[in-house]
Amino acid sequence: MQNPTTYYRELILVRIGEIALKGLNRGRFEKQLLKNLEYRLRHEGSFKISRADSRIWIEAGDDQQTLDTDAALTAVQDVFGYVSASPVRKFLLDLNLLDSNVLKLADEKFADGQKHSFKIEVKRVNKDFPLKTYDLAVRLGELILDHFPDQAFVDVHEPEVTFYLEVREDFYLYTEIIPGRKGLPVGMGGRGMLMLSGGIDSPVAGYMMASRGMRLSAVYFHTFPYTSEEAKQKVVDLAKILTRYSGDLDLHIVDFTSTQLALNEACPEDMMTIVMRRMMIRIAQAIAKEEKIPALISGESMGQVASQTLEALACTDRVAEMPIFRPLIGMDKDSTIALARNIGSFKTSILPYEDCCTVFVAKHPKTHPRLSDAERAEKHLDILGLTLDSVQKTARIRLRLADNIL
Numbered sequence: 001m002q003n004p005t006t007y008y009r010e011l012i013l014v015r016i017g018e019i020a021l022k023g024l025n026r027g028r029f030e031k032q033l034l035k036n037l038e039y040r041l042r043h044e045g046s047f048k049i050s051r052a053d054s055r056i057w058i059e060a061g062d063d064q065q066t067l068d069t070d071a072a073l074t075a076v077q078d079v080f081g082y083v084s085a086s087p088v089r090k091f092l093l094d095l096n097l098l099d100s101n102v103l104k105l106a107d108e109k110f111a112d113g114q115k116h117s118f119k120i121e122v123k124r125v126n127k128d129f130p131l132k133t134y135d136l137a138v139r140l141g142e143l144i145l146d147h148f149p150d151q152a153f154v155d156v157h158e159p160e161v162t163f164y165l166e167v168r169e170d171f172y173l174y175t176e177i178i179p180g181r182k183g184l185p186v187g188m189g190g191r192g193m194l195m196l197s198g199g200i201d202s203p204v205a206g207y208m209m210a211s212r213g214m215r216l217s218a219v220y221f222h223t224f225p226y227t228s229e230e231a232k233q234k235v236v237d238l239a240k241i242l243t244r245y246s247g248d249l250d251l252h253i254v255d256f257t258s259t260q261l262a263l264n265e266a267c268p269e270d271m272m273t274i275v276m277r278r279m280m281i282r283i284a285q286a287i288a289k290e291e292k293i294p295a296l297i298s299g300e301s302m303g304q305v306a307s308q309t310l311e312a313l314a315c316t317d318r319v320a321e322m323p324i325f326r327p328l329i330g331m332d333k334d335s336t337i338a339l340a341r342n343i344g345s346f347k348t349s350i351l352p353y354e355d356c357c358t359v360f361v362a363k364h365p366k367t368h369p370r371l372s373d374a375e376r377a378e379k380h381l382d383i384l385g386l387t388l389d390s391v392q393k394t395a396r397i398r399l400r401l402a403d404n405i406l
């Protein structure tokens, strides 16, 4: 017989959704999720992670006795690919232990002295256990009512607190189910080159593609001295915030000044924005190709500004030889801002340092450009030369998750 005191464990249960797995390779999904959780938790201390019955269990590492539940829960909340997580208490299949653990948990839940409704939900997987599901629920319900007559009453429809008990080879007891970010584990959806400006939209676009399992790299067009060192630092900070969700990423900083000045010289003012966007795509995809990255990601959304009309987007797309993902295309600004707040990028995005689009913006840009307009505007530009020059003058910064946390 194991010692009940040392056998007692606090764990975190991570549930993988069935729907997410439809049509996907389950083994690969679970392996990638496990790897990402491990990587994320490595920065928080020592944890042991294992897989059983399509669920993932996190417990304290060998050198630790008790699980730092809060730290682990906070960290796993950044990881895509699971449906919900619960802090769980696991102990031997013994009714005295069950009673004492339920009372201890009830004591914690009702600590504020207020009146709370509750219910008991039992899942009896182990059919050899002598008490049936209903008997267990009645036993625990009565136990709680006896010990907390002034604080607890039963409401099976809309309880404030639900005590979940799973009867397996051990008892598993918990009250909380914390929703995960869902999506797919990063690493399952190929790689994408995010065009990251200092604005609100592009970090959110990167986050959304990461939520579909895409590993990210990023590219920023820096027009020094027209855009400041602070503007660049802001983009570095945004990229660091993204690593919480996407894992490590490389940020490519393009020296865009000579290209921007050449555009100023050679392009009609009303076509400047669109030609600049076409140059950005050409350069971004040249870097992406070097890195063997097969897609671009941008924060554009339909109709938001002059360069984001259907015609302007179509003109931009014509220079692309790879897909440009625009996950915000059908979103309104309010939802984007809400998501930016949720992922923690909003405060950095609204710092007042301008990006090049604002410095070189035309007063009256053509909102419905034709491809022929764009091609004519580019006639006197050395497109290949400027592209190569910008690629050569690109610096790469490797951002690690640890930079963000420590």
Ligand code: ATP
Pocket (backbone or CB within 6 Å): 194, 195, 196, 197, 198, 199, 200, 201, 202, 203, 219, 220, 221, 222, 297, 298, 299, 300, 304, 305, 307, 355, 356, 357
């Ligand atoms: P954001 O809020 O992301 O800056 P925006 O609404 O300001 O977007 P634009 O300035 O038209 O829109 O830019 C559209 C998209 O082009 C951006 O979301 C981003 O993906 C990309 N982009 C714009 N400027 C830069 C830049 N300096 N470096 C890298 N990408 C850029």
Ligand code: MG
Pocket (backbone or CB within 6 Å): 197, 198, 199, 355, 357
């Ligand atoms: Mg912008």
